[in-house]
Amino acid sequence: MAKDPLVIVEGLQKLFPLAVGILSGEKHYIHAVDEVTFSIAEGESLALVGESGSGKTTTGKLLVKLTDPTGGHIKMRLNGDHVDIAHLKGKETKRFRRQVQMIFQDPYESLNPRRTVFDTIAEPLVVQGVGELQDRELRVADLLELVGLSPAKTFLFRFPHELSGGQRQRVAIARALIVEPAFVVADEPTSMLDVSIRTGIMQLMQDLAARLDVTYLYITHDLAVARYMSNRLAVMYLGKIVEIGEMEDLLHNPLHPYTKALLSAVPVPDPTIHRTAPNILGSIAKPIDPEPICRFYERCPIRESICAENLHPPLEDKGAGHRVACYLV
Numbered sequence: 625m626a627k628d629p630l631v632i633v634e635g636l637q638k639l640f641p642l643a644v645g646i647l648s649g650e651k652h653y654i655h656a657v658d659e660v661t662f663s664i665a666e667g668e669s670l671a672l673v674g675e676s677g678s679g680k681t682t683t684g685k686l687l688v689k690l691t692d693p694t695g696g697h698i699k700m701r702l703n704g705d706h707v708d709i710a711h712l713k714g715k716e717t718k719r720f721r722r723q724v725q726m727i728f729q730d731p732y733e734s735l736n737p738r739r740t741v742f743d744t745i746a747e748p749l750v751v752q753g754v755g756e757l758q759d760r761e762l763r764v765a766d767l768l769e770l771v772g773l774s775p776a777k778t779f780l781f782r783f784p785h786e787l788s789g790g791q792r793q794r795v796a797i798a799r800a801l802i803v804e805p806a807f808v809v810a811d812e813p814t815s816m817l818d819v820s821i822r823t824g825i826m827q828l829m830q831d832l833a834a835r836l837d838v839t840y841l842y843i844t845h846d847l848a849v850a851r852y853m854s855n856r857l858a859v860m861y862l863g864k865i866v867e868i869g870e871m872e873d874l875l876h877n878p879l880h881p882y883t884k885a886l887l888s889a890v891p892v893p894d895p896t897i898h899r900t901a902p903n904i905l906g907s908i909a910k911p912i913d914p915e916p917i918c919r920f921y922e923r924c925p926i927r928e929s930i931c932a933e934n935l936h937p938p939l940e941d942k943g944a945g946h947r948v949a950c951y952l953v
Contacts, residue, residue, distance in 0.1 A: 627666045627667060628701070629663040630665060630666040630668075630700065630701050630807060630839050631664040631687065631699070631807060631841075632663045632698075632699040632706060633663065633687070634661050634696055634697040634699070635661055635695065635696035636657055636660040636683070636686060636693055637655075637657055637660075637693060637695035637696050638679075638682055638686060638693055639653040639654065639655055639656070640654040640656055641654075642654065642912065652912055652913050654911050654912055655862075655863045655913075655914055656679045656863055657679045657683050657693075657863050658914075659696070659864065659936075660679075660696070660860075660863070661865070662858055662865060662868055664841060666701075666806075666839055667833075668839055668856065669839070669840040669841075669842055669853055669855050670840070670841055670856045670858060671843075671844060671849075671851075671854035671856070671857050671858065671871070672684075672841060672842070672858050673845060673846075673847060673857065673858070673886070675845065676845065677908055677911070678861055678862060678863070678908065679862070679911070680845075681729075681811055683843075683860070684809040684811050684841060685809075686698060687809055688724050688725070688809050689709055689712070690726070692710060693710055697710065698710060700720075702719070702723055718751075721748075721751075721752070722748075722752050722803045722805065723805050723806050724805055724806070724807045725748075725799075725800040725801070725803070725805040725807075726808065726810075726811065727793075727796055727797055727800045727809070727813045728811055728813075729811045729812040729813065729815060730816050731792035731796050731816065731817075732792065732816070735784040735792055735795060737783065737784050737785060738783075739783075740781045741764075741768070741773075741779050741781065741782050741784075741787075741795055742764055742780045742781060744784075744799055745764045745767065745768070745795065745798045745799045746760045748799065748802050748803045749763065749802060749803065754803070764776075764780065764802065765780065767798045767801065767802055770798075770832070771797055771798045771828060772794055773791060773798075789816065789817050789818065789821075790824065793813060793814075793817060793825055794825070794828070797828065797832070801836060801838070805838065806839060807838070807840075807841075808839070810829065810841070810842050810843065812843055812844050814826060815844070815845075815846070822849075826849065826852055826853055829853070830853065840853070840854070847875070847887065850871070851875065855870070856869065856871055857869065857870075857871050857874045857875070859874075859880065859882065859883045861882050861908070861920055862908060862909065862919040862920070863911050863914075863919070864919050864936060865939065865949070866880045866882055866919075866920065866948070866949045866950070867879060867882075867883045867946075867947070867949070868939065868946075869944070869946035870945060873944060879942060879953040880920075880949065881903075881920065881925055881926055881950070882924075884903075885902035885904045886902075888900075888903075904923045904924070904925060905923045906922065909922060916935050917931060917932055917933075917935065917936060918931045918936050918949075918950075919936060928951075930951050930952075931952070936949065937949045937950055937951050
């Protein structure tokens with residue numbers, strides 16, 4: 625039986641205004657996220673993939689309310705009811721922060737160098753008014769053991785510069801999970817780490833998700849990481865989701881030409897296999913005042929007149945929840 629959605633995103637849009645010309649008076653906008661719709665079930669992990677500049681990180685920041693949307697809705701189930709987080713104010717926002725957290729990409733930048741490990745992890749408890757000092761110390765110590773920083777007492781009062789990159793990211797994970805959130809956005813949490821420790825961090829996040837009943841939005845540009853971490857996959861291009869579905873179904877049966885190009889670019893560990901270059905043109909365009917037609921039109925190898933004569937195609941269900949935004953598939 626399918627679980628109810630924890631997160632429902634409908635027509636989400638984020639536009640960033642550019643400087644207005646003094647003489648012309650024209651306004652221009654970067655369409656970072658444009659009419660994005662998806663949902664994430666409780667206990668599920670959805671991977672969001674795409675090239676740099678496709679809008680992945682902005683989508684994540686919108687879901688944790690680090691920036692406000694220009695349009696659309698983000699509905700999250702808080703205390704049993706779906707609430708549009710764009711309208712939360714004051715104490716409601718504070719309660720929301722306890723339910724939703726974010727793990728950032730760079731553990732060297734996301735930790736305050738002047739704060740100890742204990743201060744960093746305990747800060748959300750202090751802000752939320754949870755427990756006394758002794759209770760917080762015990763709670764932080766238990767979580768440090770859980771994320772693999774053991775014995776905890778040797779890490780509690782260290783500073784970030786005394787930790788390796790993998791240890792810093794484990795601290796960042798602990799900070800996100802200390803308030804026991806229901807939903808976590810992980811923005812490429814392993815991309816800045818050595819290859820040798822990435823698998824350990826990914827396994828840790830999976831174990832914690834199962835143990836603490838956490839739902840993830842996992843942002844990455846690496847399809848191998850997405851497959852390892854998530855149940856479902858959403859492919860984003862220039863502010864739009866162009867394909868979404870169950871992980872294995874989408875990887876074995878990609879329908880959108882952009883998804884096919886991404887998969888064809890994945891390295892194969894066999895020197896005897898020779899692969900042709902992805903069959904697309906140019907590179908990702910600037911998302912400034914894009915034409916209302918298909919965002920992938922200029923690079924698409926199968927484009928036809930219908931693509932240039934109509935608005936960007938909607939996501940259509942091709943069976944089993946596999947949805948694609950393309951007129952030709």
